[in-house]
Amino acid sequence: MSIILDHVNHIYEAGTAMEYAALKNISLTIPDGQFIGLIGHTGSGKSTLVQHLNGLIAPTSGNVYYNGEDIHNSDYNKKELRSKVGLVFQYPEHQLFEIDVFSDVCFGPRNLGLDKKEVELRAYAALKQVGLEDEYFYQSPFDLSGGQKRRVAIAGVLAMKPEVLILDEPTAGLDPKGRDEILDQIAKLREETGMTVILVSHSMEDVAKYVDRIIVMNKGQVRFDDKPREVFRHYKELEEIGLAAPQVTYIMQTLKKNGLDVDTDITTIEEAKTAILNALAKADKPMA
């Protein structure tokens, strides 16, 4: 049970002057239940990659398998695939169209052909999952704030009960508070449901705290694919491709260089706090 990409290439506008290879020979395995951060600079091919995962675009060459089946086989049920692999686009609030929040969330499950009761149950559950209060349910989605609209849009995909949830830059354009809220919600959601989550972002800072695996894309290729701490060790190379490790990594590196005995593989602020306090306590002892 997993998604497998086998030597996937994607070329936009093949055969014209604007020909552009967005993905070059990508092979990846995404097992069930993993929390993945897909990181890359603008134009690195990350959005193109995730659109392959639910069959919205077909690879120019190579294959995509979901649970062992080639999704581009002529008899493969793409509609079912799209309910299993939920994709939340960048600025998903731009896709809202219904007269109220609740009907908009119902759109996805209704397309699956479920009966009315099941559709409404799912919509209600999804809106609760993203933490939207009842009082907003029957308001026009266009009257909500940016962060709330985004929650509604995410709920619209969640209501289809996907096994894999892909979020393309879910925090773009949100303020720091809104960003943290959305990310925390997603992390909580994953804990509760155990679904596979792929978080697309250009910021290491955003994902470092949550994910168990980071895939770094550069110019259509996979540059790194490892646990966060392993990836951040290459912070110098990351800088070369226009990315950066989280600030914590830099602080730990500098502290180490200046003689404080700390673990430089630390990725989150909480861990850093403990490590620094421990190191200081150790350093203090000989003097005392």
Add this chain to the structure above:
Amino acid sequence: MLRDITLGQYYQTDSVIHRLDPRVKLMTTICYIISLFIVDNFVGYILAGVFLALVIKLSKVPLKFMIRGMKSIIFLLIIAVIFNLFLTPGEVIFTLWKLRITKEGLRQAVFMAIRLVFLIMGSSVMTLTTTPNNLTDGMEKLLGPLKFFKVPVHEIAMMMSIALRFIPILLEETDKIMKAQIARGADFESGNLIKKAKSLVPLLVPLFISAFRRANDLAMAMEARCYRGGEHRTKMKPLIYKKRDRLAYGVVVCYLACCVAFGKILL
């Protein structure tokens, strides 16, 4: 899927045609369209075809781009051909059940098809080789005399350029929203006409909202830069005719003369 429409899209390259004054290109396009309606025999259409082929060759725009633009009018083309083919009275050459194909009808249909194809291709050459900005400048200058009759020439030109500028943006937006709704299980392809029309609601509502939002933002940005219409507005790059522009006018006049001479009189 929607990137195929090339009308109103600029193709970046460096060619003689690209460097021509936009006024020349506008006038040439108008003359070319007129010429298509003047000629009514095969010699004339061959002439028009050769002229178009030469211009396309000179413009260095791959032919593929023009042909891709044709896809959008194929439906119109088929209807025009069918109507002309069956509904023109004259000497019957073929009968199929109640439908008659006449000699005149066949001729008319072929001419109509050629005319439409050349028309679209001819105007695509203009939009593919001229940036929207340039095109508006040219139009504004050409329509300049109308200002005496209180026609808001500058405003019209500005609106045209904004409209042209937004075609590719809105197409891209449509593509994006379509994908987002497909990801939510929307189905734009199957079902009868009513179902299909209904399925467009999730596409059209967000598209209109986004168009209004963009229009609002643009108006704000223009106002922030003190835009206030055409009065006393000067240009950074005023349009000036050069030698090649005069030459091009000469060629167009020659072409028109040939069209009248061969496309009309001879048979």
